[in-house]
Amino acid sequence: MNSQRLRIVHKYGGSSLAEADGFLRVVAALSVPKSEQRIVVVSAPGGVTDTLIDLFALASTEQPWRKRYQGLISRIKGLMAALDVPVSAEWQLEFAQLGAALEERAASSGWISRGEYWSSWLLHAALRRDGHDAVCLDARHMILVDQYSDVIESETYAAIQRNIYAAAESMVLVQGFVAGNEAGEAVTLGRNGSDYTASIVAAAIEAKQLTIWSDTDGVLTADPDLIPSARPVTQISYRGLDTLARLGTGVVHPDAVGPVMRLGLPLYLANSFRPHVPGTEVRNDVSQNHAVVTASKHLALIHVQHDAPEKLINLFGNRQLLAWSIVNTQIELLVHDKDLAETLSLLRDCETTQLIDVDTEQLGLFLVSPAKEVSARTKAFIEGLNAQPVRWLASDSCIAAVIGASDLSEVVRRVHDHLSNEDGLQILLLGDGPTAASLVESLAEARDRQAGPLFSLQAVVGAAQMIWNPDGWIGSDWEPWFQSHAQSTSISSLLRQSQVAPGRHKVIVDVREGHENADYPIWLEQGFDVITANRALLSGDWSIYEAIQQAQERHGTYLMCEGAVNGAVWAIDRIRHVMETGDSVVSIRGILCGFQSWLWARLAKGQRFSDLIAEAIDTGIAQPDPRIDLAGTHAVQRWILLARECGFQAEMERCSSESIIPAWMLDLDFDEFLDVIHTLDDFIERRVTHAVERGRSLAYVGTMSANGSILLRLESLKPGDPLTGVEPGDMYLEVGTHKLTRPLVLAGPGIGPDAAASGVLSDLIKIAARRGIMESRSRYTESFHEALAAST
Numbered sequence: 001m002n003s004q005r006l007r008i009v010h011k012y013g014g015s016s017l018a019e020a021d022g023f024l025r026v027v028a029a030l031s032v033p034k035s036e037q038r039i040v041v042v043s044a045p046g047g048v049t050d051t052l053i054d055l056f057a058l059a060s061t062e063q064p065w066r067k068r069y070q071g072l073i074s075r076i077k078g079l080m081a082a083l084d085v086p087v088s089a090e091w092q093l094e095f096a097q098l099g100a101a102l103e104e105r106a107a108s109s110g111w112i113s114r115g116e117y118w119s120s121w122l123l124h125a126a127l128r129r130d131g132h133d134a135v136c137l138d139a140r141h142m143i144l145v146d147q148y149s150d151v152i153e154s155e156t157y158a159a160i161q162r163n164i165y166a167a168a169e170s171m172v173l174v175q176g177f178v179a180g181n182e183a184g185e186a187v188t189l190g191r192n193g194s195d196y197t198a199s200i201v202a203a204a205i206e207a208k209q210l211t212i213w214s215d216t217d218g219v220l221t222a223d224p225d226l227i228p229s230a231r232p233v234t235q236i237s238y239r240g241l242d243t244l245a246r247l248g249t250g251v252v253h254p255d256a257v258g259p260v261m262r263l264g265l266p267l268y269l270a271n272s273f274r275p276h277v278p279g280t281e282v283r284n285d286v287s288q289n290h291a292v293v294t295a296s297k298h299l300a301l302i303h304v305q306h307d308a309p310e311k312l313i314n315l316f317g318n319r320q321l322l323a324w325s326i327v328n329t330q331i332e333l334l335v336h337d338k339d340l341a342e343t344l345s346l347l348r349d350c351e352t353t354q355l356i357d358v359d360t361e362q363l364g365l366f367l368v369s370p371a372k373e374v375s376a377r378t379k380a381f382i383e384g385l386n387a388q389p390v391r392w393l394a395s396d397s398c399i400a401a402v403i404g405a406s407d408l409s410e411v412v413r414r415v416h417d418h419l420s421n422e423d424g425l426q427i428l429l430l431g432d433g434p435t436a437a438s439l440v441e442s443l444a445e446a447r448d449r450q451a452g453p454l455f456s457l458q459a460v461v462g463a464a465q466m467i468w469n470p471d472g473w474i475g476s477d478w479e480p481w482f483q484s485h486a487q488s489t490s491i492s493s494l495l496r497q498s499q500v501a502p503g504r505h506k507v508i509v510d511v512r513e514g515h516e517n518a519d520y521p522i523w524l525e526q527g528f529d530v531i532t533a534n535r536a537l538l539s540g541d542w543s544i545y546e547a548i549q550q551a552q553e554r555h556g557t558y559l560m561c562e563g564a565v566n567g568a569v570w571a572i573d574r575i576r577h578v579m580e581t582g583d584s585v586v587s588i589r590g591i592l593c594g595f596q597s598w599l600w601a602r603l604a605k606g607q608r609f610s611d612l613i614a615e616a617i618d619t620g621i622a623q624p625d626p627r628i629d630l631a632g633t634h635a636v637q638r639w640i641l642l643a644r645e646c647g648f649q650a651e652m653e654r655c656s657s658e659s660i661i662p663a664w665m666l667d668l669d670f671d672e673f674l675d676v677i678h679t680l681d682d683f684i685e686r687r688v689t690h691a692v693e694r695g696r697s698l699a700y701v702g703t704m705s706a707n708g709s710i711l712l713r714l715e716s717l718k719p720g721d722p723l724t725g726v727e728p729g730d731m732y733l734e735v736g737t738h739k740l741t742r743p744l745v746l747a748g749p750g751i752g753p754d755a756a757a758s759g760v761l762s763d764l765i766k767i768a769a770r771r772g773i774m775e776s777r778s779r780y781t782e783s784f785h786e787a788l789a790a791s792t
Contacts, residue, residue: 003165006036009207011043011176011198015215016272017119018046020082025272026213027126030171036208039164041176041198042123044115045079048072049177052115056101056108065102073098076118085125094118110186116175116194124173134171137163140180143197149187151179151200160204174201195256199267203259210260212252213272218280219244219251222293222416226409231420234278235286238267239397240368246322247366248336249294257282291369293416295408296322299364300340301391302333303356304347312350316343322364323393323400330356334364334393334400365411367419368398376555377506377527381418384499385411418504424454424773425764426503428494428528431511432462434620434753435533435563439511439760454768458501459494466494470501491517495526505771509760510534511563513623520544520559524551529771531763533563533756538644539637542651545644558767563759565592565642568749569731570762572645575744583739585646588704590733591726592642593635594751595622596700600688600714601728604697609684610677621729621751625670632657632700632712639702639710648708657712660684660700691716699723 010030016022030038051072058065073095080087094114101111120136127134142159144152164172176194179187189196195212202210219241220230238261245254251269260267261284270279299322306312309326320339325332335343337360347353365382379399383390388404405411427443429436443455459468465488498506508523510532518537520530521544532538538545538561548559562572575585591597598621602612613630616622622629629635636657643650659666661680665673691698694716701715701723717724722745726732731750734743749755 003161003205005165007039007164007205007207008034008036009039009041009198009202009205009210011041011194011210011212012272013194013212013214014043014046014048014115016213017042017044017123020079022272023079023083023123023126025275026123027130029272029275030127031130031132034170037167037170037172039172039174039201039205039207040123041174041194041201042116042119043176043194044113044119045075048075048115048118049112052112053108056106056111059102059105060108062105069099069102079122083122083126084129085122109188113175113178113186113188116177120173120175127171132171133169134173135167135169136173137167139175139178139197140184140186142174143179143189143200145179145181145187145189147182149179149181149189151189156200157204160201164201164205189255190253192250192253192256195253199253199256199259202265203263206263207265209266209268211268211270212256213270215271215273217271217274217277218269219292221290221420222412223249227413227416229420230416231290232277233280233288233290233292235281235283236288236292236368237286237397238282238284239395240288240292241267241269241282243322243366243368243395243397244292244294247294247296247368288369291367291419293365293367293412293419295363295365295412296336297361297363297408298337299362299402300335300337300343301359301362301402302335302340302343302347303358304331304333305329305354305356306331306350307352312353315346315350321395322366323395323398325391325393332391332393334362334402337361362402363405363408365401365403365405365408365415366398367401367415376525376557377504377529378415378418380499380527382411382415384496385414414500417502420504424456424503424505425768425771426456426458426498426501426506427764428459428461428498428506428508429457429511430461430491430508432460433511435511435756435760436460438753438757439509442757442761454773455764456503458498458503458506461491461494464488468494468497470497495523495528499526505529505767505773507531507764507767509764511756511760521547521551524548524557524559525555527555527557529557529767530559531563531760531767532559532561533760535561535564535634535637535641538564539640539652542649558770560763560766561641561645562763563756565638565645565759568755568758569733569746570748570759571642571731571733571735571746573762573766574746575646575735578735578737578740578744579647581739583737585735585737586706587736588642588646588702588733589736589743590702590731590746591699591723592638592702592731592733592750593629593700594729594731594749594755595626595629596635597726597731598729598751600698600700601726603684603688604692609681613677614674620753627661627666627673630661631659631666635700635702635712636710639704639712643704643708643710646704648704650704650708650710654708655710655712657710658700658714660714687714695719697724699726 012026016026055065055068058068077087098111124134124136142156142163144155144159146152176197177188179189181187198210198212216224217232219233219236221233222230224230238257241252242257245252245257264284267282268279269282271277307329309329309331312331313324320335320343321333323334347355382401386403386405391402393400440457458470459466507529510518512534518534520537523530552559562570565572595616599612603609613626616626636655640650640655688698696716696718699715699717702710702712704710723732729749729751730747733746735746736743
């Protein structure tokens with residue numbers, strides 16, 4: 001016996017052997033020369049086992065069965081003729097004994113597995129006819145079970161090794177589904193039992209690999225009978241496949257994963273009709289590329305309390321539990337109704353376990369993939385489909401939603417469409433001002449350069465009205481559409497509608513002023529990514545900023561704020577790249593308000609202060625109320641947010657800022673302010689003149705020190721100071737770090753709606769990249785960057 005010989009195990013299912021062409025395909029596949037010995041486990045030809053079960057059921061109740069019997073025999077003889085296998089005396093005796101057993105209404109147990117024997121004999125004859133050395137072994141003498149039909153592992157492994165190691169032939173055929181009891185009688189291993197046989201054989205001989213062949217391209221993202229567009233999953237973990245099997249999907253026998261998983265043997269699921277298709281690889285060290293969506297009825301949700309929840313979960317292993325949830329000492333266990341009694345029995349045997357409640361006849365939706373890959377967005381989508389609250393549970397290979405939906409098939413279809421949707425980012429735009437207009441125009445320009453939108457606009461929300469199109473649209477003509485289709489609604493209502501609208505990747509873009517109705521932590525928890533040019537909330541109370549960071553970490557969502565800090569300079573992105581290398585920021589100095597740099601550059605040329613303020617209001621350079629900029633409010637917010645993004649706990653109390661206008665002007669009505677602004681002209685002119693006479697220039701400069709404190713003031717810059725060369729309307733930052741020997745300089749446009757929109761566009765690209773949307777769209781990416789450059 002040669003136990004060191006390399007061996008490969010193949011299992012061919014009933015669909016692969018349903019017709020003579022299927023047998024011939026298997027023969028052709030096995031004819032490819034291999035150095036390894038091949039063990040081939042076969043199922044009955046498709047439908048034969050069901051026919052045998054029906055025949056014995058008919059015979060036992062004295063219903064007509066002979067016509068059905070003759071049809072079965074004719075089918076087998078047809079396969080024999082097509083494969084050029086003669087109807088020998090042995091075959092004639094087999095058919096006669098089957099007829100006699102039916103006539104005598106004998107027990108069916110010994111006959112249900114005859115289809116597997118017929119397959120093995122037919123394949124053996126076809127291989128021998130083509131000149132291959134092959135031997136056919138009897139599974140009854142190899143797969144041994146006890147009185148409860150449980151496989152006796154030690155005896156089975158020894159019998160398999162003894163029989164296969166003794167076979168000198170290059171191919172060894174074994175019947176699947178068949179086992180032998182203590183009396184040597186044939187018993188069966190249950191539906192899809194051939195998978196289990198193949199797994200046991202592969203584990204017993206420590207095969208090089210096991211391939212299970214069927215009529216599908218491995219594991220698919222959903223049941224192809226329900227969803228024809230289901231896609232193959234190229235890799236899945238043993239645990240993931242085991243979960244699918246125990247959920248009753250039929251992908252493999254429920255016990256088939258265990259034997260190969262314990263030894264880490266490579267397992268492949270492939271299509272015998274399309275052997276060139278890679279199929280699905282099953283290992284521990286693989287990365288699953290798509291979630292598998294399936295559903296199950298007749299589930300039980302068990303509520304218990306236990307002092308050591310993890311120990312309780314480990315007690316079950318993966319035998320009965322489909323998923324679970326642990327909150328302190330409260331535990332919820334999800335099992336099939338059929339396993340409820342056994343599960344409760346185990347729980348009652350556990351010390352300190354208190355049974356609280358049991359809910360039976362539950363419905364469950366399962367997303368089988370690494371749990372972290374099921375995003376908050378997907379959870380929110382599922383909750384939006386369901387009229388009742390969703391109970392969430394998980395295992396190490398799936399997320400389970402216990403739901404109240406009556407039409408599980410429809411829920412599976414909707415969720416599968418959601419997970420398969422790759423139509424880009426769906427944008428919910430909050431704000432209808434100049435920045436929103438600039439953003440939409442740039443998106444439309446980029447769309448025109450490349451067919452197929454990377455971004456789709458689902459909603460635009462104004463101060464009092466909104467437009468909403470669940471299918472998404474984008475175009476530069478959105479403003480007249482807004483006027484003719486606007487409707488009243490709340491943001492919370494809009495988000496509920498968006499949850500179940502088409503599109504897997506939803507992003508809220510906030511370009512409004514102020515932080516009313518800006519619930520960023522909640523939106524992130526609901527699965528939305530957030531991009532904001534609205535700095536008020538992010539620079540306010542530290543606890544809110546901290547809650548935003550925690551929500552991102554918990555739910556795998558993103559908040560980005562390039563447009564809230566500096567627009568087209570994209571400083572946050574560049575500083576983060578530096579920090580990702582292990583460096584850290586120790587100081588920043590510069591001009592972070594484009595309006596202020598524009599204002600003091602124009603004043604230096606002799607223009608009057610009040611005239612410039614009027615121009616800024618008319619052109620949109622400043623805020624509608626320029627006092628926000630003149631008092632330094634926006635600059636302070638920018639600096640606080642920038643410091644926080646650099647890792648400092650910056651707060652208003654640690655920020656000192658100089659106001660260009662006196663405090664009493666801030667208390668005036670806007671019109672009153674405009675009436676008195678000219679009273680500052682002479683004062684401002686004297687400050688500018690004084691600086692110019694000394695060869696200096698004025699700039700509104702911010703400085704962040706190593707402890708995160710911030711100082712903003714109007715500085716008189718000496719000749720040669722880099723800030724004297726900043727163009728009107730630009731931003732300029734010198735970033736000092738621990739590792740860089742000189743400051744990192746960041747400069748660029750920083751004024752007006754186009755600059756803010758540029759920062760938002762940059763964040764949209766980053767979100768698209770992180771969500772995997774831009775991986776295969778390099779042409780679109782190039783054209784989009786062209787549109788960004790044009791917009792700034």
